[in-house]
Amino acid sequence: MAMPYRGTLIAIICSLSAGLMMSMLVYCFGLFANELRMEFGWSALEINFALSFGIINIFTAPLYGRISDKYGIKIVMIICYLVVGFGYLFRPMIDTLFEWYLFSAIVAAGLPIHTLAGGKLIPLWYPDSKGKVMGIVYTGDNIGGMIMPAITVFFIIFLSWQLAFFLFGIINFIFAFLAFLFITDSFEIIKKERSKHNLSQSLNSKIDQTTIGVDLREGFFSLRMWLVMISIGLGLITLTGIVTQLPQFLEERNINIAIINSSVFSLSLGGLLSKIFIGRLSDKISALNSMIISFILQAAGIYLLIISFSNYGLILCAFFFGFGMGAMGPLVNLLISEQFGMKNFGSFLSLAYILFTITSSFIPIYNGYIKDAYGTYDIGFYSIIFALILGMTILYLSKYLKKYDFEK
Known part of the structure; x- marks a missing residue:
C-alpha cells in the first residue's frame, strides 16, 4: 500500500498537537481547580496564579524561534513536547505551592511550539494552499476544546486528578515521538515527496522557501x-x-x-x-x-x-x-x-x-x-x-x- 503524502501526516500531527496542547492548558485548567482546593486548601487566586507563568515565553520564544531557523523545526518540537510532558508528569507529585508553580512554569516553557510548528511547516509543505491548510490545521484548537474536557472529567471522576495529569504528560511524549519519526522541513525531502505524489510543481514549490x-x-x-x-x-x-x-x-x-x-x-x-x-x-x-x-x-x-x-x-x-x-x-x-x-x-x-x-x-x-x-x-x-x-x-x-x- 502506498504511503500517503508526508505533508498530510505532518499537518495531522500539527493539528492534533496544537489542539490538545491548547485544550489541556486553557479548557481543562479550571477542571482541576476544585480538586486542588480540596486536596491542599489553596485559594482560587493561588491556583490561577500558575497561569501567569506564561510570561516565561518572553525568553523561551526567541530561543525556539532562532533554533528553528538555524537547525530546523524538528529538534524544537521534540524539545518542547518533552518539556511540556515532563511538566505534566511531575504535577501529580506536588505537595506545595512552590512545586505547583515550578511545574506550571515548565509546562508554559514549551507552549510556543503551539504556534511555531504549524507556522513553520505548513507554508513549506503546502506552498500553494498554505492559507486553506493552515486554517484546517488550527481547527484542532476548537475540536480539542470539545474533546479533552470530557476525557479529563472522566479521569477525575472515575480515577483521579493525578492520573489525568499523567495522561497529559504521556500524550505530549507521544507527540515528541511522532515528531522524531515524521517531522522535517528539509527542502530536498519536500521536493521528492511532491514529485512522488505528482503534486503541482509551481514556482513556489521549486524554490527552497527557507532561503x-x-x-x-x-x-x-x-x-x-x-x-x-x-x-x-x-x-x-x-x-x-x-x-x-x-x-x-x-x-x-x-x-x-x-x-x-x-x-x-x-x-x-x-x-x-x-x-x-x-x-x-x-x-x-x-x-x-x-x-x-x-x-x-x-x-x-x-x-x-x-x-x-x-x-x-x-x-x-x-x-x-x-x-x-x-x-x-x-x-x-x-x-x-x-x-x-x-x-x-x-x-x-x-x-x-x-x-x-x-x-x-x-x-x-x-x-x-x-x-x-x-x-x-x-x-x-x-x-x-x-x-x-x-x-x-x-x-x-x-x-x-x-x-x-x-x-x-
Whole structure:
C-alpha cells in the first residue's frame, strides 16, 4: 500500500498537537481547580496564579524561534513536547505551592511550539494552499476544546486528578515521538515527496522557501516590521480581553447560565468555521487583507455584544465575533510568512509571540480594574474596539511602506 503524502501526516500531527496542547492548558485548567482546593486548601487566586507563568515565553520564544531557523523545526518540537510532558508528569507529585508553580512554569516553557510548528511547516509543505491548510490545521484548537474536557472529567471522576495529569504528560511524549519519526522541513525531502505524489510543481514549490526572506537586521530597523508586529499584538488582545471575560460580562447583565453557555459554544463554532473560511480566503486576497477583515469583524462583533440585550441576539453576536477572532491564529502565521518570508520565520514569529504575551497579560488586569472602578465591562470592551481599529489602521498603512529586498 502506498504511503500517503508526508505533508498530510505532518499537518495531522500539527493539528492534533496544537489542539490538545491548547485544550489541556486553557479548557481543562479550571477542571482541576476544585480538586486542588480540596486536596491542599489553596485559594482560587493561588491556583490561577500558575497561569501567569506564561510570561516565561518572553525568553523561551526567541530561543525556539532562532533554533528553528538555524537547525530546523524538528529538534524544537521534540524539545518542547518533552518539556511540556515532563511538566505534566511531575504535577501529580506536588505537595506545595512552590512545586505547583515550578511545574506550571515548565509546562508554559514549551507552549510556543503551539504556534511555531504549524507556522513553520505548513507554508513549506503546502506552498500553494498554505492559507486553506493552515486554517484546517488550527481547527484542532476548537475540536480539542470539545474533546479533552470530557476525557479529563472522566479521569477525575472515575480515577483521579493525578492520573489525568499523567495522561497529559504521556500524550505530549507521544507527540515528541511522532515528531522524531515524521517531522522535517528539509527542502530536498519536500521536493521528492511532491514529485512522488505528482503534486503541482509551481514556482513556489521549486524554490527552497527557507532561503528566502528578510534578514533580521533589515527587519529590526524597518518601520514596516514594527507596524505589522504592533498590529498583531493589538489584534490578539481579544483572546484574553473578550473570550475569557465573556461569561462575566453576560453574568453582569443577569443572563441565565444556559444562554451564557450557548454564547460560548456559539463563539467557538464561529471560530472553527472562521479558520476554514478566512484561511482559504487568504490564499486569494493575501493574509494582510484577510487580517484586516478579521479586525473589522471582531470590532463589529464586540460592539454588537455591548448593545444587544436579546438572549438569542447575544448568541448570534457571539458567533459573529468568534468568526472574526477565530482566524487570528492561522492568520498570524500566514501574515509573517507573507511579509517576511520563511528564512527567519521563527525569529519574527517569536517577536509577535512576545508582544502577544505582554498584551494578553495586561488586558485582563485592565478589564478587572475598569469593572471594579466603574461597575461595568462596557468601558473595557469599548477600549478593545479602539485598539482593534488602531491595529487595523496600522496594518493597512504598512502596505504602503518600502518593500523588502526579497519582494523585489
